[in-house]
Amino acid sequence: xxxxxxxxxxxxxxxxxxxxxxxxxxxxxxxxxxxxxxxxxxxxxxxxxxxxxxxxxxxxxxxxxxxxxxxxxxxxxxxxxxxxxxxxxxxxxxxxxxxxxxxxxxxxxxxxxxxxxxxxxxxxxxxxxxxxxxxxxxxxxxxxxxxxxxxxxxxxxxxxxxxxxxxxxxxxxxxxxxxxxxxxxxxxxxxxxxxxxxxxxxxxxxxxxxxxxxxxxxxxxxxxxxxxxxxxxxxxxxxxxxxxxxxxxxxxxxxx
Amino acid sequence: xxxxxxxxxxxxxxxxxxxxxxxxxxxxxxxxxxxxxxxxxxxxxxxxxxxxxxxxxxxxxxxxxxxxxxxxxxxxxxxxxxxxxxxxxxxxxxxxxxxxxxxxxxxxxxxxxxxxxxxxxxxxxxxxxxxxxxxxxxxxxxxxxxxxxxxxxxxxxxxxxxxxxxxxxxxxxxxxxxxxxxxxxxxxxxxxxxxxxxxxxxxxxxxxxxxxxxxxxxxxxxxxxxxxxxxxxxxxxxxxxxxxxxxxxxxxxxxxxxxxxxxxxxxxxxxxxxxxxxxxxxxxxxxxxxxxxxxxxxxxxxxxxxxxxxxxxxxxxxxxxxxxxxxxxxxxxxxxxxxxxxxxxxxxxxxxxxxxxxxxxxxxxxxxxxxxxxxxxxxxxxxxxxxxxxxxxxxxxxxxxxxxxxxxxxxxxxxxxxxxxxxxxxxxxxxxxxxxxxxxxxxxxxxxxxxxxxxxxxxxxxxxxxxxxxxxxxxxxxxxxxxxxxxxxxxxxxxxxxxxxxxxxxxxxxxxxxxxxxxxxxxxxxxxxxxxxxxxxxxxxxxxxxxxxxxxxxxxxxxxxxxxxxxxxxxxxxxxxxxxxxxxxxxxxxxxxxxxxxxxxxxxxxxxxxx
Numbered sequence: 001x002x003x004x005x006x007x008x009x010x011x012x013x014x015x016x017x018x019x020x021x022x023x024x025x026x027x028x029x030x031x032x033x034x035x036x037x038x039x040x041x042x043x044x045x046x047x048x049x050x051x052x053x054x055x056x057x058x059x060x061x062x063x064x065x066x067x068x069x070x071x072x073x074x075x076x077x078x079x080x081x082x083x084x085x086x087x088x089x090x091x092x093x094x095x096x097x098x099x100x101x102x103x104x105x106x107x108x109x110x111x112x113x114x115x116x117x118x119x120x121x122x123x124x125x126x127x128x129x130x131x132x133x134x135x136x137x138x139x140x141x142x143x144x145x146x147x148x149x150x151x152x153x154x155x156x157x158x159x160x161x162x163x164x165x166x167x168x169x170x171x172x173x174x175x176x177x178x179x180x181x182x183x184x185x186x187x188x189x190x191x192x193x194x195x196x197x198x199x200x201x202x203x204x205x206x207x208x209x210x211x212x213x214x215x216x217x218x219x220x221x222x223x224x225x226x227x228x229x230x231x232x233x234x235x236x237x238x239x240x241x242x243x244x245x246x247x248x249x250x251x252x253x254x255x256x
Numbered sequence: 257x258x259x260x261x262x263x264x265x266x267x268x269x270x271x272x273x274x275x276x277x278x279x280x281x282x283x284x285x286x287x288x289x290x291x292x293x294x295x296x297x298x299x300x301x302x303x304x305x306x307x308x309x310x311x312x313x314x315x316x317x318x319x320x321x322x323x324x325x326x327x328x329x330x331x332x333x334x335x336x337x338x339x340x341x342x343x344x345x346x347x348x349x350x351x352x353x354x355x356x357x358x359x360x361x362x363x364x365x366x367x368x369x370x371x372x373x374x375x376x377x378x379x380x381x382x383x384x385x386x387x388x389x390x391x392x393x394x395x396x397x398x399x400x401x402x403x404x405x406x407x408x409x410x411x412x413x414x415x416x417x418x419x420x421x422x423x424x425x426x427x428x429x430x431x432x433x434x435x436x437x438x439x440x441x442x443x444x445x446x447x448x449x450x451x452x453x454x455x456x457x458x459x460x461x462x463x464x465x466x467x468x469x470x471x472x473x474x475x476x477x478x479x480x481x482x483x484x485x486x487x488x489x490x491x492x493x494x495x496x497x498x499x500x501x502x503x504x505x506x507x508x509x510x511x512x513x514x515x516x517x518x519x520x521x522x523x524x525x526x527x528x529x530x531x532x533x534x535x536x537x538x539x540x541x542x543x544x545x546x547x548x549x550x551x552x553x554x555x556x557x558x559x560x561x562x563x564x565x566x567x568x569x570x571x572x573x574x575x576x577x578x579x580x581x582x583x584x585x586x587x588x589x590x591x592x593x594x595x596x597x598x599x600x601x602x603x604x605x606x607x608x609x610x611x612x613x614x615x616x617x618x619x620x621x622x623x624x625x626x627x628x629x630x631x632x633x634x635x636x637x638x639x640x641x642x643x644x645x646x647x648x649x650x651x652x653x654x655x656x657x658x659x660x661x662x663x664x665x666x667x668x669x670x671x672x673x674x675x676x677x678x679x680x681x682x683x684x685x686x687x688x689x690x691x692x693x694x695x696x697x698x699x700x701x702x703x704x705x706x707x708x709x710x711x712x713x714x715x716x717x718x719x720x721x722x723x724x725x726x727x728x729x730x731x732x733x734x735x736x737x738x739x740x741x742x743x744x745x746x747x748x749x750x751x752x753x754x755x756x757x758x759x760x761x762x763x764x765x766x767x768x769x770x771x772x773x774x775x776x777x778x779x780x781x782x783x784x785x786x787x788x789x790x791x792x793x794x795x796x797x798x799x800x801x802x803x804x805x806x807x808x809x810x811x812x813x814x815x816x817x818x819x820x821x822x823x824x825x826x827x828x829x830x831x832x833x834x835x836x837x838x839x840x841x842x843x844x845x846x847x848x849x850x851x852x853x854x855x856x857x858x859x860x861x862x863x864x865x866x867x
Contacts, residue, residue, distance in 0.1 A: 001732070001733055001736055002736065004733050004736045004737045005669075005736055005737070005738075006737065006738050006751050015665065016665045016666060016668060016669060019663060019665050019666055020660070020666050020669070023659055023660055023663055023666060024660075026659075027656040027657070027659060027660075030652075030656060031652060031653065031656055034623065034627070034652055035649060035652070037627055038627060038630075038645075038648070038649060041627065041630045041631060041633075042630070042635070042645065045566070045630060045631070045632060045633045045634065045635055046634070046635050046636075046637070047567065047634035047635055047636050048634075051834070052634055052834075053567070053634070053827040053834045054566060054567040054568040054632060054633045054634040054826060054827040054834070055568065055631075055632035055633070055827065056568070056569065056826070056827045056828050056829055057568070057569065057571075057632070058569050058571070058572075058573065059569075059571045059572035059573070059575065059625070059628065060572075063572075063624075063628070064572050064575045064621070064625075067620065067621060067624040068617060068620075068621055071616065071617045071620040071621075072614070072617045075613035075614060075616050075617060075659075076610075076613065076614075078613055078659065078662075078663060079609050079610045079613040079614075079662075079663075082609060082663040082664055082665055082666070083606050083609065083610075083664070085665040086602065086605060086606065086609070086664040086665050087602075087606070089665060089668065090602035090605065090664075091602055091603070092602075107517070127513070127514050127515050128514070128515060130515050130517060131517065132517060132519075137515075170516070170517045171425065171429075171516055171517050171518055172423075172425045172426040172429070173423055173425070173426065173532055175597065175672060177672075177738075177740065179669075179738040179751055180751075182668060182669050183668070184597050184668050184669065184671055184672070185597055185599070186597055186598045186599050187599075188532050188533065188598070188599045189425060189512075189513050189516055189532060190513025190514065190528075190530075190531070190532065191513070191531075191533075191599060193599045206749055206750060206751055208738075208740055208749060209740070210671070210672040210673070210740045210741075211423070211672060212348065212351075212418065212419045212423075212426065212741070212742040213426060214348070214417075214426065215343075215344040215345045215347070215348045215417065215744070216344065217348070217742060217743060217744070218344070218740075218743035218744040218745050218746075218748055219748065221748060221749060
């Protein structure tokens with residue numbers, strides 16, 4: 001059944017998939033054992049003659065104890081084993097130093113992405129400034145924000161680099177789902193959540209919304225483009241020159 | 257109260273020449289058995305509405321954008337487009353109403369409302385509930401709320417469309433249908449609390465003489481513990497609903513942060529400063545225990561049915577009771593496992609993972625004890641037994657798939673996918689609904705005084721069992737493939753396109769599963785009026801309800817009761833027969849044995865004489 005999993009191209013995805021298959025095989029084993037006993041009982045202990053009596057027996061404390069203790073040990077083991085991987089994925093103090101920070105803003109029904117531009121610094125933002133034309137709420141006074149890059153429904157990142165996504169939403173709750181990266185994180189309005197991943201393979205992957213956000217929920221699809229570092233640099237330069245061009249036109253607009 | 261004291265025989269087959277008016281008897285009845293029947297009939301009507309909604313959902317997922325066959329063009333224009341295909345707007349309403357109806361208007365009323373009401377007084381030897389009037393109010397809130405919940409159909413914007421979980425801000429900025437949904441759920445919460453208070457009081461105060469708490473059958477224990485969970489959890493849900501109502505209607509900001517961009521609504525009066533996650537905490541503080549509200553009574557019913565038809569004492573009775581109490585307690589501290597990816601502090605994810613893993617232990621204890629009950633039994637595979645046996649097996653699958661979600665890293669991937677949909681249906685359909693079927697058939701003779709049709713019952717079971725698995729097992733695979741819940745059209749995504757044949761397979765199974773339920777209704781409906789007359793104790797069972805006439809009159813029992821034994825003394829070496837009713841005194845046992853021995857002796861002498 002695990003063959004149906006989408007291809008994993010994420011660094012921590014291997015740990016997730018390993019845990020997935022471990023629990024899968026444990027479950028299959030328990031399922032087969034319990035149901036084999038069950039079916040054997042169903043066949044063996046049917047009533048064949050009218051009036052025959054069953055075995056009058058109320059239970060056994062040693063058995064009760066052992067089938068309490070064994071599952072308890074198994075489930076605690078699974079919890080602690082899972083927790084190691086969980087901490088690596090989600091705990092802030094275990095997140096590796098990011099090579100690239102991208103801000104992601106969900107809006108019904110599209111995804112906005114924001115890069116810090118050539119100066120490597122994001123413009124200051126405040127929830128007050130958020131509007132349909134300024135989805136990230138960038139402070140118009142802050143010069144650092146002038147060269148920030150933004151894209152819609154398309155995220156470009158370099159391969160083999162730790163990418164930190166800073167996630168929020170401007171209306172309802174969305175969920176940032178990258179099946180191939182084994183990433184899922186809700187985007188909650190009014191709060192920023194960090195989530196990281198590191199893609200090991202170039203290519204185009206799909207980004208989906210995994211939290212019901214309205215009737216267009218299913219349309220909230222974006223593309224993740226993982227590129228080699230030099231292709232990524234070219235892409236950034238291209239985008240940056242576009243920003244410069246629009247900045248040149250900007251003073252005319254502010255005068256109006 | 258006078259009605260409760262009247263000893264008049266009633267029921268459809270009985271004489272109708274009694275002093276009660278039709279209205280008092282059938283509509284505003286305070287008799288627990290009539291209220292149980294009212295709950296049952298109303299909930300089965302809602303079962304078909306919720307089921308129809310599910311089939312529309314399935315049709316759209318298997319054949320996106322294609323017109324609904326036969327009835328597509330007859331449906332209102334707010335639901336379908338000109339061609340008769342489901343619209344995205346209606347789809348979100350469908351999935352919301354399917355979940356809400358099935359949980360709040362089908363499973364809870366059937367398990368808690370129907371079985372709680374019918375079984376508790378009869379199984380503890382009481383003449384009625386402690387508060388019959390409260391009981392009537394508890395029922396009447398339910399159909400009113402059920403209709404109100406769907407009332408958005410008549411309003412602009414349609415029915416509620418924010419999912420049964422109604423996460424704000426989506427649910428806080430929604431249509432009037434959402435507001436009606438909130439009010440309806442609030443009323444259903446009241447209905448639950450009124451019922452629960454009644455159950456707790458009745459079980460604690462009205463047991464027959466001689467009946468200790470540990471003489472209670474598992475059904476009564478389970479509903480009793482469930483009632484305690486309801487009284488703890490439901491007020492929290494009510495408070496959350498009140499806040500959501502105010503956010504929706506009075507522009508408060510409990511769940512809405514500053515400066516939400518909502519073009520469709522005037523947000524200038526909403527100040528902001530609220531926290532969307534607050535709703536999720538409050539909602540799941542009720543709604544996770546609600547999952548146990550929906551499964552514990554089922555476990556109780558199944559324990560009784562398994563023991564009766566295995567002709568064997570329930571294995572580890574006290575362990576079973578303590579397991580239910582453990583589930584109820586742990587069930588209150590695991591709500592955060594619905595929120596692992598919600599933006600809640602991941603440290604809480606760790607703690608909720610540990611508590612969630614631990615709650616699997618009492619579930620395992622129950623499963624092993626059910627196996628123990630069947631071990632060296634003499635099983636009779638009647639319809640209730642088949643459904644109970646299926647419950648155990650399906651509950652095992654539902655429990656095991658739960659481990660995947662409990663493990664936080666795996667949950668990162670499968671959260672909000674069809675894996676969850678598969679899991680919840682294995683628990684609530686494979687678990688709860690099979691237990692409902694088991695209970696309906698088991699108590700049908702007592703409830704109506706007539707036998708159901710065994711052959712039809714078995715047909716219904718096998719078709720349901722096979723197509724249930726055909727419908728819900730492949731959903732786990734869809735989830736492993738990453739298919740998100742609640743999406744209108746999976747073919748939008750390239751990585752989901754390979755799963756379309758599986759979606760079609762699921763839909764075909766779901767159609768058969770849905771239509772097979774007409775067999776259930778036909779069987780119960782026909783047998784209610786035309787079935788063979790039932791004896792007092794057709795299953796040769798021990799518990800007290802089988803000591804009452806079938807159907808029991810007002811006041812239930814026609815003779816005073818005294819309880820001498822636990823509920824599961826089957827195949828006792830002390831007795832001649834393979835069962836020992838709880839009311840049989842030691843003197844009666846002795847007398848029966850003497851009688852039996854004399855008869856044996858006479859028989860032996862007769863044969864010796866002939867030789």
